[in-house]
Amino acid sequence: MKEQNTIEIDVFQLVKSLWKRKLMILIVALVTGAGAFAYSTFIVKPEYTSTTRIYVVNRNQGDKPGLTNQDLQAGTYLVKDYREIILSQDVLEEVVSDLKLDLTPKGLANKIKVTVPVDTRIVSISVNDRVPEEASRIANSLREVAAQKIISITRVSDVTTLEEARPAISPSSPNIKRNTLIGFLAGVIGTSVIVLHLELLDTRVKRPEDIENTLQMTLLGVVPNLGKLK
Numbered sequence: 001m002k003e004q005n006t007i008e009i010d011v012f013q014l015v016k017s018l019w020k021r022k023l024m025i026l027i028v029a030l031v032t033g034a035g036a037f038a039y040s041t042f043i044v045k046p047e048y049t050s051t052t053r054i055y056v057v058n059r060n061q062g063d064k065p066g067l068t069n070q071d072l073q074a075g076t077y078l079v080k081d082y083r084e085i086i087l088s089q090d091v092l093e094e095v096v097s098d099l100k101l102d103l104t105p106k107g108l109a110n111k112i113k114v115t116v117p118v119d120t121r122i123v124s125i126s127v128n129d130r131v132p133e134e135a136s137r138i139a140n141s142l143r144e145v146a147a148q149k150i151i152s153i154t155r156v157s158d159v160t161t162l163e164e165a166r167p168a169i170s171p172s173s174p175n176i177k178r179n180t181l182i183g184f185l186a187g188v189i190g191t192s193v194i195v196l197h198l199e200l201l202d203t204r205v206k207r208p209e210d211i212e213n214t215l216q217m218t219l220l221g222v223v224p225n226l227g228k229l230k
Contacts, residue, residue, distance in 0.1 A: 036183025
């Protein structure tokens with residue numbers, strides 16, 4: 001029972017120590033939050049994302065018009081192959097050459113994100129760049145080159161463009177609000193950890209209860225501080 005009470009008193013003291021230094025914790029959090037805001041706003045250069053989407057179906061060439069269940073099922077299995085084709089060295093080199101980009105194929109690949117939603121035959125191609133018009137230009141060129149490559153390799157009948165890439169109006173990164181919040185929370189958590197660490201390392205006797213807990217003896221009396229009584 002005594003050990004349980006000691007734990008409760010210790011926790012209370014830790015909370016009390018945090019509350020006592022709440023102004024310092026708040027100031028540090030505001031400083032780190034402001035620092036994250038300034039870094040995201042003035043130092044990090046914004047990037048824009050443009051996305052184009054294609055729809056690919058493995059259509060069997062024959063007398064029957066339209067799509068069969070077999071065509072749709074085969075298309076579902078092949079969408080992952082399409083992703084690898086889009087990011088292949090040949091496709092990237094052709095896009096770099098056509099647009100006369102000052103990039104290597106590997107550098108271009110770092111700007112590209114290809115996603116395939118689950119249980120669909122739709123492929124989304126997203127390109128990041130600091131210039132919104134350049135991002136859309138690269139995405140559309142990549143779609144055209146990749147479409148021809150997909151047709152020649154997989155022998156599908158057609159690759160349909162669902163959506164052309166357009167220049168983005170607002171940047172996709174950095175997320176200033178999120179970064180500012182992370183900076184603020186990092187300040188709160190970091191300062192709180194330091195305060196708690198210093199409190200736990202402080203072995204000075206601050207309360208009458210500390211004497212009882214340390215020496216395991218009953219305290220008979222306390223000498224008053226005459227300075228506080230005046």
